[in-house]
Each structure stands twice: as C-alpha cells, then as structure tokens.
Amino acid sequence: MQGEDSQSARPPDADSDSDSESSCSSDDGTYAPFPFAVERVHLDISFNPGTTVVTNTMHISPAHPGQQLGSAAESCKQLVLDGKKLQLLEIHLDGKPLPPQAYTYNQRASKLTLHSVPSSSFELCIKSATHPEANTGLQGLFMRAGIYAAACEAMGFRRISFWPDRPDVLSRWTVRLEGDVAALPVLLSNGNMTAAGQLPGDRHYAAWEDPWPKPCYLFSAVAGKLSVHEGSHTIASSGKQVAVRIYTAPMYEGKRDFVLLSARAAMAWDEAMWGREYDLDGYAMAGVEGFLDDACETKGISLFHVHLLAVTPATHTDEEADESLRLIAHEYFHNFSGNRVTVRDWYQLTLKEGLTRFRDQAFAADYDAAASAAAAATCGTLGSSSGGSSSGLQQGQYEAALLQNIATMAQQMKTAAAEAAAAPAAVSSAPASAPAAPAAAGAVSGPAFPCSWHRVLEAQGIRRDQMPEDEGSLSHPIRPCCGTSLDNLYTDTVYDKGAEVVRMYHTILGHGRFYNGLQTFFQQHDGTAATCEDFCQAMFASSPLASLAPAMMRWYDTNGTPELTIRTTYSPAKQTLTLTVKQELETAKAPLLIPLKVGLIGPDGKDLLLHLMPATTGSSKHIKQAGNRKPSATMPSSSYTPTEVVTPGLCGSECCSMVLLLDSWSGSWVFSRLPEKPAVSLLRDFSAPVRLHVEGETDKSLGFLALHDSNPFARWDAVQRLMTRLLMRLYKVAERAAAGGESAIEAALAAAPGVPPALVAALQAALLNDELDGQYKALMLQLPGVMELVPQMDEPDPELLWMVKVHVGLQLARQLQPQLEQLVQQCDSKLAAAGEAAVGFWPPAVKLRAARNAALGLLSYMEDRQLQQQLLQRYYSANCMTDRLAALELLADEDTPARSAALAHFHDTYRQQPSVLHKWLYVQAASDIEGNVENVRALMRHASFDITDPAAVSALLGGFSDSMVNFHAEDGSGYAFMADAVIEVDRVNPIAAADLAECLADWDMLDEEHQQLMKAQLRRLAGTKGLSADVREIVEDALEEDSSDDSTD
Template sequence: MREGTAAVTRREDYAPPAYWIKTVDLTFDLDPAKTLVFNRMQIERNEQVPVQALRLDGEDLNLTRVLVNGESVSFRVENHQLVLENLPAEPFTLEVRTTCAPEKNTQLSGLYTSSGGFFTQCEAQGFRRITYFLDRPDVMAVYTVTLKADKARFPVLLSNGNLIEQGELDGGHKHYAKWSDPFPKPSYLFALVAAKLVCREQKIRSRSGRDHLLQVYVRAGDLDKTEHAMRSLIASVAWDEARFGLSLDLDRFMIVAVSDFNMGAMENKGLNIFNTKYVLANPATATDTDFFGIESVVGHEYFHNWTGNRVTCRDWFQLSLKEGLTVFRDQEFSQDLAGSPSARAVKRIDDVRTLRQHQFPEDAGPMAHPVRPDSYMAIDNFYTATVYDKGAEVVRMMQTLVGREGFARGMTLYFERHDGQAVTCDDFAQAIADANPDSALARQLDQFKRWYSQAGTPRVHARGYYNAEMRTYRLELSQSCPPTPGQPDKAPFVIPVALGLVGRDDGRALPLQLVGENAAAGTERVLVLSETTQHFEFVGLDAEPVPSLLRGFSAPVVLEDTLSDAELLILLAHDHDPFNRWEAGQRLALNRLLAAVKGDGQVHLDAPVIDALRAVLHHPTLDAAFKELLLTLPGESYIAEQLEEVDPQRIHAVRESLRLQLAQALHADWEWAFDHYQVANEGYSPDAASAGRRGLVNLALGNLCLAAVERQSPLWPGKAYQRFKDADNMTDRLGALSALVGAHSELAEPALERFHALFKDEALVIDKWFALQASAPEKDGKVFARARQLLSHPDFSLRNPNRARSLITALCFSNPAAFHRRDAAGYVFWADRVLELDAINPQLAARVARAMDRWRQLAEPYRSAAREAIARVAARAELSDDVREIVTRALGD
C-alpha cells in the first residue's frame, strides 16, 4: 500500500529502454514461506539511448546478492528499483539473487500459492514481484527456467516453452525440471507452476505436418471436467491455421487451472494459466453459458500466441494492440464454430449487448479513455471494456472496410513485418491498410485512427426523405461525439454504416443503387460516414422504404433515427439482418419503458407489440436462441444509460411491471414454447441448437412462474421445482431455480437449500448459488438483506476472487434496484467491501470500485449518498494506487 497520490504515467513520455536484456536464466528453489530466485541475465546497452544507470523494477523482494560478470558491485535500492551505475560498455552478465514469500502474496500478482501449489500472474507488472527486472513489454528476452521443489508436495513442475531436462535431487526428496522457450518474450508472459495436478493429454498433427502435445492440468478429481476445454483448444489450433495460416510454434501447449486468479485466464507463452471457471465443465456442474465461455476464453488465450506473444505491445498504452485484436479473433472463432447464420447472429448480439452494458457506460463516465489511453496511474485499471471490447469493434470496422479476404492479407503482412517485435496500434492499422491500398481504410487511415485516440461513443443521426416523383430516397447521415474527460471537442470519425432498404408493404429487400452508378445494385452495402454530415441518394424506388441501418452493428455508435413504432414493427417482422430484427424488438420495448419512467410510471404493452412478439415466438424458422434474445427485455442498466437523470427504483418498478405484462399477455404462448422446445432425451450436448432450445424453455418457465405467483397459483412453481429436482444437467437445474428465485416463489427457499446441499463441494457451482441470490430482482429490500447476510456464510471468502465476485459484483453491478437504495445501505456495503478488499487484493478492489463510476447520473437522494461513500473510500490514507485512481477520477474534484 502507498499513501498519497501516485505518479501518472503518460504515453507521450515513452522512451526506449537504456538497456536490452537478451537472455534470462532463472532458477527457483520453491518454498511457500521463502522462495529463492537466482536470476542470471545477459544485458547490453541500447546504443540509441544516452548512457545512464540501469534501473530494475522490484517489489516485495529481499535482495541478497548482485554480481556483474561474477563480481560484487555497488548498488542502491530506491523507489522500488535496483539501481546500478558505471556498468561495462560491452555486453555483460548480471546476477541477482532474491527471496520472496509466495504464501503471503494475497494480491495474486507475481508468484503466489493456491490450494497448496505455486502459480504466477505477471501481466501487467507482476514479474517485478518475482525478481528485479526491466519489467516493461518492449524488453524481450529468451528464457531458460529451472524449477526445484519437494517432489511429494509439488510433483508437477511447469514453465514456458519446451521441457529439456528433469531429474531428482537430494536423493529423491526433491526434483527439478528445466524449461527453455526459444522465442523472445517480455517478462509479463513468464509463467511457472509447481503443484500436485493431474493431466488430460492429446497429441495432434497440425496442417503444417508438425506434431504437438496438448495438455490440460487440473486438481485430482476435476479431470472429468476437462474434455470440453481440450476440444476447444484443438478447435482453436485448427481454426487459426485455417483462417489466418497461423500454426502452433511449440512442441507442447499447456493449460493449467487454478481457483485463485484475478483474471479469466493468461496467455503466457506455451503455458496458459486459467481461472478454473474457464476450464472446468461437465453437464452436471456447468451451464450452456459456461461451455460457451470456456470455448471463447480458450480460443482467446491460444490466439494470443501470435497476436500478443509473437508480436507484442511496445508499451502498456498499446494494450488494445493485443487485446482488442484477440477479442475480435475469439469472436470470429466462436461465430465460425456456431455454423448457421442464425447462430452466428446470436453470438454477434451477445457481443453487442456486452459492449453496451459495460463499454458504453464507461465511455460516458469519469473513467472514459481512448482505446489507446493517454495516461494511467495504475495500469491494471486499464484492462477495460474500452481496450478489449471497443478495441475489438475497431478491428472489426477495419475488416468491414477492407473485406474478409483483405483483412487476412493485412494480418499476413503484419506478421511478416513485425514477428518477434514489440509494436504499436498504428503499426497494425498501417499493415491492414498497406495490404489493401485501394480500400476506404487506406484512403482515410489517419482519420480512421481517431478511433484509437478519441474517447466517447459517437452518435450517428439518420434522416430519410422519399421523393415519389423522382423515385429516389435521400439518406442524411451526420455524426457527433459527446465531450469526455480531457477531450471536450471531437473530430469526425470514419464510421462504416452497413444498410439495407426494406419494403414497407411486403418486407422484401430493395435494390441499393446510388445516383450516378451504372452497375447492378445489390440489396446491402456499406456507406462510409467520414464528415460531420453526408447525403446518399438511392434511385429506382417505387415506394418509400424503411431503412435498416447499422446492420450487424457495423460500428460502435449510438444510432438516432426517426423510425416510428410502425416502421420498427416492419423491421421486426421482415428485416433480413438478424441483428436489426432483434434491435427493432428491443427498441419497441425500450420506447415504452422510457416513456413510463419519464412519465407517470405506468407502462402498457399494447396489442400490436404483443402480436409482433407472439409472431416471433411462433416463427417456424427463427433460431430458438434468437427468439430468447428478442423476447428478453432491455436490462435496467441499459435503460438507465438512456436517461439524463436516473432513479433506479423507478426503472426497476417500470421494468418489473412490463415483465409481468409480457408474462401474462403471452401466457398460452409461453406454455406452448415450454413444451415445444424441450430438448429430446438423448443426452446433454452444449451445441448451439440444443443450448438455444434450453434457453428459450427456461425463459418461458421464468415467465410462467412469474405469472403464477402473481395470481397465487401453485401450478407452474410446482412444475419448476420438480424440474429443478429431476434435471440431468446444470442448465435446466439452474434455469428452474432461477425461475423460482426470480418470481419470489415460496419454493425458492427450499430449492436454494437443496441446491447448496447437492453442490457444497463444487466451488464453481456454489459461486452460481451466491450470484443467483445477489442478482435476483429486488422486492421489498429482501434481496439486499439476503446479500448482506451471505457475507457471513461459511462458504463466503473475500480472498477468493471468484467467490467475492459472485456476491459483491453481482449485487453492485448486476442488481441496480438492490444496490441503489434510498437509505444508502448499498453504498455503505460497497465502501466497506472496497476497503476490505483493498487491503487484500487491490486489483479486485479497483474493479468493485468501478460500480460507482456513474454516480453523477443518479437522482437525489442517491447522488449525495453515493458521493459521500466514494469520499469515504478516497479519504483512506493507506489506499492502493489501483483504487485511488478510480475514486479520485470518480469524484473529479
């Protein structure tokens, strides 16, 4: 912990390192209380930088020896750095010996212990907690690592690269393993594992004809939950070769699951360390969502092998170079594996919902920052939705502007130019543009790169004018972007707008021929909006069309148009673009919700919308997963983002009213869907079609229970409880339990007790148990009271990130009505937890602190009470840099 205000690091101050570390030879004598680390480095001066002292980063280390070319030298330690001066002009060897205490490392950054084993997490700046080093991503070295440990307690010894030697020590009491990674890498990609683990193995042969060994390591007893992770890894290897020609470059690739982990997973070269949440799954303990999450995260970390490892980021401001690009790649991977156009659309909608739920509010709050940030106090705070999800959208826009094949050419050029280098976002964009010199991206590259440098969510305003006499349709598009901290004025972006025109009478796709074009017109095209206002005129239209704009969500913007409810109903019924069809349904619901929140609080689900939603539910060809998404109302947080002033309790009351109306108005239809979409009794499979059917059945059951509780009927709650008891998979079991909890049925309590008894030894399942209770729809303060009570539950612990997130994050982020209370108890809960967590795990504390980013948007009395809670946290003298940055930016004083 540090007192006071931490220094701010600025992108404009970047300077190359004064020294390069070429090779690193590490030896670990592993002991939980006192681990010895011997670090032998080959170092040379950077001739492009004036001669200066060598400053190696280090935190929480006990320094025992420093040698240069085998001889003792003078040194000093200041500001968490080991400083050496008067070093040889020629390349030299530096040996540093230190000790650390892994069992005391509750931050889970650096080398730490979990369940009796050793694990590491070095991104972003954890390596300095292992040994003194130039802990920055542009210093890339070749590593050789020797691990020594008690053979009985730590039989598995792993590190990056290839195993080159192993054997026994001390007469067999201890053993060692020596690993070599042939590829230069920055320190943040270093990893080691020493633990008692079991392994699932699979040998594969890549398209290039090379043999590889794939391994997934878990605790004994969890091996039956690793098949899906292995299948996902095999699919990832095959997809990257097929889609981008990128092959696995090591003899083996390893995944290790650990229960104490701050992140989802980490892409360390050849040795990925994963949160158990994204490895362990079988039908009895994991939902369809879990299976899809594992597939996505396994793919994401594997794809980092090239986009992040072989080519890494020059500095942490370029974080989206690897993360935004790799999120895009894992999204494409999941879409390609989904297969059908409908399943691909479901994945795309899910990604956009995530962006809107997390990134759009970030862009509108005190932590708003560009995809490539300009400054930071704690780099861990910039592993954000903007860097990841908006960064992925920026890459997706590049593909939209150059085409799928053009993007693949750009990726090839990128690796030809930069393999083995630490580079910038500009380098990536330049490669994509250079590979497609005739594209709109190449012509407007400098302007396009404003997506990297400007924060905020652009607004695209659309107006259409039909001229019946000339048979033309004139579309006016304009753009603006609200001010963000430090950026009051924004220059125009390059915004690809995919569109189609839909027939008002028959819903058919109309030709899109611009004035002056001679070529035959298609029915979908991409317009490029690069000025403040532009006009596009289409010809040959016999009747006024309904515009379908921003198809597939072709840019991360807010679209503001003048479409009426009648026109939205046309798009809902006929739009050929699945995303815009879903969007039309969401807007129809949102229009009614917002009108009620802004008005008298009374919301009404009118007959045309009911009929349209009923038609969707019974549509013969639409995918079940798509129907579930379309028939799920916009969330309370998304509704709040549409308002200048937010009363969370009012939003909750209005949405719950509409949810009940939807349950009642479509009651017979929900009964039909519950019966019609049951998955045949042929064994569980997490495939997209089966998962979609289960999802729609669970949505129907939730609505049927809600309507039944309202009219005090025991029928459907009884059916849900029986389904809960009889389910042969976690998706159905948790779906039935959620239906009971969400409807506040009297059967919810015994079901929760039974669920806990069944799965008390399954940590990830108990996480679901906590999260379900903390995120249930609030009713009379009961949900908040339950969440506060659960803090004292024997199974709850702040020290395990998954468990802390399952309760605290679920309440503070996912349950606005339970969190934002008029008596301010939710804010007291939040402040207490942030301060408690900060003393244990600042990274996790900072993420929880983000729950108050948008406090200024709140109505009174919430606003004043929220500010008081934030100020209480900020007033704590011993506060981590991570949390201090969040709360001081939130206060903005």
C-alpha cells in the same frame, strides 16, 4: 466488517501503492525506450515452503546502435530495475559480487539502481527471495490450494525477480524449476522442456527453453500436484503432432473433455483461417483455484481459473461453456496477437486485446455453425425418431466432424480472401440508372463472418456494459492516456470496444484486404513490441482507402459513444430515397470514420437490390472520400460527398446491403429505382459501436422491421428499440406519479397505453417461427437492462425505472402467455425425446434450453403460484446445471418457501465444489427481494465465501451491484454496504476492490437523490487511510467529475 472509523492497518502482503509504467515514459510523458537490451535470461526458481529463492542471470548490452534513445541515453551509466516485495540476497556483475555501495534498493519506490555498469555487454546475476504463500494479491508468484503459479501481466514479474518490468524489453528465456518431488511432482514453464531429473533430498528439477523472444509479463511457472489430460493437434502443412495438455488438480479428472475439444478447434481454426501454425512442441493450459483473472496468456502455457478448464454439464451452464470456449480460444490466439507480436507499452493494450477479442468472436460464431452441422450429420435433429438418443450419440464422430467442419470453413474463407484481395479495386463510372458494383475487397460469397445470435450477443454486451462505461465518469478511449493505473486498464472499453474497432477495419476493407493487412502486421512486427499505429498502417498498406487511416485512428484516442442522427426523404416523383446521416460526439475534435451497413426493404417485406446514385459533387469513382468539414445550417447536405463502399449482402452476388462510410460530420446518399417507399434497415451486423437516433421513427415502422428485416442484428435491434421506446414512455408516466407513492405509480402505469401491438406481433412471430435459432429467440425475449437504458435518459431514478421494467415484463407475459407456454412445451418434448444428448453441450439441446428458459423467464413476471411450484419441480428434476440454475434464479427473486428450499438444496449438493457455489452466492446477491443487503452482508461471513478468491468476490459483491432494488436502495444502504465491502476487499486484493469500486462511479447518470447518496460513499472512501492506489484512482476520478461539474455550474 470494519466500520467507517475502525480502519485496521494493511497487512504486508496487500499493496499500498500501485505499479506504474513510468519507466516507459520520458519527463514530458512521451514514450522512451529502455536504454539496454536484455538479450538472454536464465531463471532458476527453487520452491521451498515459506520462501522461494530466485536466481536471475541476465545477459545485458546497451541498446542497439542506431536506436533513437533521446534523453534515455544519459541513463546508460546506470541500470534501473523493478523489484517489489523482494528480499535481495546477492548481486554479481560479470561473476564478481557487487559491494553494497554499488547499488541502491529503494523498497518504497520498488527500484533497484546499479550506479555504474559497463558500457559494453555484461552478465548480471541477482539472487532474491519471495514469499508466494503470503501473496494474497495474486500477482507474481503465489500459492493457492497447494499449487504455485506465476501470473505476471501487467506488472507481476517485479514480484518474482528484479527486471526492467515493461513489455518492450524482449528476451530469450531458459528456466530451471526445482522442488520437492512429493509436494510438487509437476514443474511447468514456458516453451519446450529440455531436461528433467532427480536431485538429492527427495527433490527434482525440470528445465525449459522458449526459443521465441518475449517480455517478462509472458513468463509463467506452475508447480504442484497436477493431473494431466492430453490430446493432440496435427499441423496440416507439415503433419507435425503438437501435444495439447490440460493440467488441473486431480479432483477435476474426467471433466476436461470439452475444453480439450475447444482448444483443438481453436488451433485448427487459427491455422486454417489466418495461417497461424503453432510454433512449439506442445501447448499447455493450467487451472488454478482463486486466480485473479479468468485467464492469462503466457508463451506455451496459458493460465486459467480452474472453473474454466473443468467444464461439464453437471457443473456449468451452457453460457458458461460458451464463455469457456471463447476464453480458451482467446488465450490461444494470443500466441500471435500478443505474444509473437506484443505491445510497446501498456497504453497500447487494445492492440493485443481488441484484436484477439475480435478473433475469438469470429471463432465462436464459426464454432457454433460447425458444431450445429456436425450434430446434424452425426446425430440428426433432437426430437426426431432417429436423432438424439443415447444409442445414436457418437461423440467421437461428432468431434471429428466438428474439427473437420472448422478447418474446412476457415480454409474456404482464407481462399476466398486471397482471391478477393488479388482482384483490382472496384471503380464505377456507370450512369445513375445502373446499380453500383460491389467492391472487390469484399467480394466473398456473403459476409466473412455471417451475422448470427453471437453477433447479437456481442452488440448486447457493448450496450449493456461498455456504452455505460463510455458515458460515465470513468469514460476513456480504447487507448487510454498515460497516467492511468495499469491495473485499471483492463476494461470493457479496451477489450470490447477495441474489438469493435478491429471489426470496423474488417467491415471497411473487406475480408480479403483485412486478411492481407493482418498477415502484413504479423510479418512486419514478429518478435517486436508494436503500437496501434503499426496495426492501422498494416491494415491500409495495400488498400485504395489508405487516405481514411487518420480518421480511423481517431477511434483510438476519442472516448464516448457517437450518436448517428438519421433522416430519410423519399421522392415518389423521382423514385429515390435520400439517406442523410449526421454524427455527433461531444469529445470528438474531428469526425470519426463510421461504417454504416444499410439495406432497403420493400412493402412486401423482401430485401431490395440497392442502386446507389453517383454523388452530386466530386469524383464519379465508386469510392469517394469526403472532406472533414463541419456542417452548418446554411450548407446543404448535397455539398458533401461521403465515402461509400459496397459489400455483398443477402441476395448472393447481388447487392442487398451496403456499407456507407461516413468520415465527415454529415453526409447524404441517394438510392434510386424505388417505385414505392422502402423501409430502411440500419446498422446491419452492428457495423459500428454507435447509437442511432432516427427522425420520424414510429412503433409501426419499427414493427415492420421487427417482422421482416432479414439481418439478425437489425431485426433484434428493431425489437429492442420498440421496447426502449415503451419503457421510456412509461417511465415518464411513473415519474409524474411518483410523488403519490408506489400505489399511485402502479395505478398510473395500469391506466397508461400498454404494449404496442407492433411489439406483440413481432415477438409472437419470433416465438412461432421454428426456423429461428433458439439462442436468437432467447435474445429476442430479453428486455433492455436498466443500466443499459440509464445513459440514454436524463438522470433517471434506477429504482423507478426497474418498476417500469417489471410492469412491461408483466404485460408482455400476459399477452404472449399462449405462445410462451407453447414454446416451453415444445422444447420440453424435444429434449425429453433426446435422451442422453439433451444433457450435454450438444448444439441442438443448447438452443432448445435457451429458448425454453427465456420463455420461462418472461412468464415468471406474472408471479403465479402454480409457476413457482413448477419452477421448484424443474429445479429438483433438472439433469444439467443450465436448467437447475435457470429455475433457481427465477425462484430467488421472490421470498417464498420454494426459494429457501431450493437454495438450501443447492448449497448442500455442491458444498464441496467452491466454483459451483459461486453461482449460489451470485443468485442470492443479485436477487431483487427487498432488504437483501443484510442477507448479503451475512453471506460475507459464510463459510462458503472466500474473500481471498477474486471469483467469489465478483460473484457475491459484483452480483449485489446487479440488483437494482437493493444496490440502488432509496435509503443509500446498498451504496454504504458496497463501500464497506470495497474497504474490506482492498486489504486483501486491491485489483478486485478496484473492480467493485467502479460500480460507485456512475453517479452522474442517476437522479439527484441517488447522486448524493453515491457521492457520499465515494467521499468516505476518499477519506479512508491506507486505501490502495488502484481503488483511490477510481474514487478520485469519479469525484473529479463532480468537481468539473461544479466548476461548470
């Protein structure tokens, strides 16, 4: 480990500068199109040990007549190409070699400039060399474990050949790969293979052609000793067979069945749901060790970290299998939302990533429902006398039923969408006594994507990861401004909040009009590079709500998390309830368009039909739009006429849920026919990425919702809000006692009012409800994370907050112990009776394991020695990775002999499987045993840790940042260690180092002592010589927040 004063020089394969997209911008920062069109390209890559030679033949012409070039037209005399760390060998223009004075290669700026090119079409051929074996940055062409691979998003192609490396230059590609037959028997690239053959010198070649235009970031090539696992997908409309192939190193043979099924399911779903038929002869997935990202889409062949393609119950947990399923689908769905329609510039990244993340979320929920139905049909219920045994397990029948279910469900939604979109927009001029009619745009039998545990998981992720990002010093909108390093654009905000914005279109428009809008977008922009404005325009093109588009677009350029303040007023005399909503966001210059899905619940716990009274002002039409006026203290809420859109809810065709559209700073709605005061269910389905502040909210009112709310998200959210209120109350108790030390804190917490009965009752009901999904139960039992709570508090001490969380976990475990133990026993019995089915990713078994392991997790707060021995026994007897890792994680948080024995056994068992050992690294690094920093420092020198593998770096060092006790240690040792690690990783892989540096950027949300400790390390990083641009941007942005705070003071 290099210390603060002993910085070594950066090796030549690590970047000291950052790729930028300045070529997409004019001098004033606005978008400027490239002045040339690269119509066709032929790429010839000759793989040789140490040096790979690339010959790039481009057919170039000036940009198409009529294109508005602006000042870029002046540059048509010159051609400027990007090229980084390349050895330039030859340049030919129209077949003639160019003399050296005809061009300039500025290696520091990574630019090749041809000083004068023809004013008409011309052919440019550039021959260059690159060194993939030395490329530890893993961008461009690199080699890992004997396999060559090319990863080009966002700016990697410039490390392969000279090119206008920007996403708005689309070309048709042919590729020829050549290499040694023995070392590189498989040669893969984009599109369809057109030729292959033998060459002298024990070499061979393969030729590929991609018929669809694409930018260079969608190029890829893979070469090496690869084993293939093959299946097929049949296009329903034509009967065409599409080959589906998975390529990995031979050691992963027999471990790719789950991924093949996942890919086939994704292809069937996208075709049936959205009409997206695959457009090549085959679809390939290639697994690479040490891949920089989890995965990337390239046309016809997607690249993955190999652990995502070789997925088995023996090596992967159920959660990892679900992650693999979603990523397999995500990369495939990019074929249209990203490949056929790409982005104009990288600041539009959320256009493809937010849309595709929304699509993979919808698919995952449908897959879960289809898989559960297929399991019930082919195997029965686990634990029953007829279902679950190995003799009853018919994998082939199950897969066929699952794929059929996927296609049927999606086709039904597609048909319903067409019928709904064809219906006229609903308009109501009915008197106040009549219920409002559902809007035709959403008139499908129930929500298009019903709220399930998947939706709760997505909302939890937004709160745990994205909202803290929104509140911290690195806060940015889903479409960041120009100037941001492209490598730092790939954030939770761009992906996950971007997906929430797409989902809001779906919520607002209804499935039918959303479907039509998506088809319009794909059709209008096929083969082009589009913008977020293009998507918004397509969505609202056929909608009566088109006037809301400007308010919707504000989501793209506004950072931060909106807070909705909710006030309800019930009138017994009028039998009405008035719901007043106010939106607040410091960074918003004008109100955002916020869909708030609500329901009303009667005293008997049942959903009520919703009768929305006509607005007191404005039009009597069913759809009403408010003006964008800021509220004032003298202006009554009835002056506002906010938009309302009704969507069907849980009462079939009757209306038990409504989506209220708020596009002003505040608005009010009045519900009638309410003889008794109802409970208000808010933010159903997590209809917008906002925080709620409900005036007059109590433990009792939340407890009622936690017991009776029929909406899965809203019920879970009521439990979370109960937990959050409790944690914040007790934090104040602990804070007042903190001066007296740990014993005083513990005494104060013990004397304070404990867990409210409403929370205990809600969790008991969930534990005893056999109808609840096991994965949903598991989510109900999870306490909010510390860093999830921090942005909602006034600069708390994270260590103290962690102590409070442990105290609450212990109290809950004690009060729920009988129900938790009963759940564990029930799940154990059912899994034992299931036989072989309990081992695999069989939906009923997955759900039982999730519920049982969550119950064990809550029980582990009791630190019971008997439970420790039980966990160790469970570790050794586990027949799948899910159960083994669950036991290991719980054992790892206590420094006991059982912990040491289990960790040693895990390492010895999986020492030959590096991807599995990443779990071993993470479990130790994330452990909350005190003084763990030295253990993690030692693990950085362990033979099982590979600093050149980004997945290993993320597991060990990212895992350490998850430890509240050690990362936020009061002596600052955790922050100092992380800064050391950032410097060391930065010498190898700047992008991986920048990811780590982000955990030091949230200082402004913590208490003063932790702020100073964290800022000291940021300043040390800022003063480090040779720091990469990627890391420096993170550090300087974080410190800039400090400067702005000082200037404000």
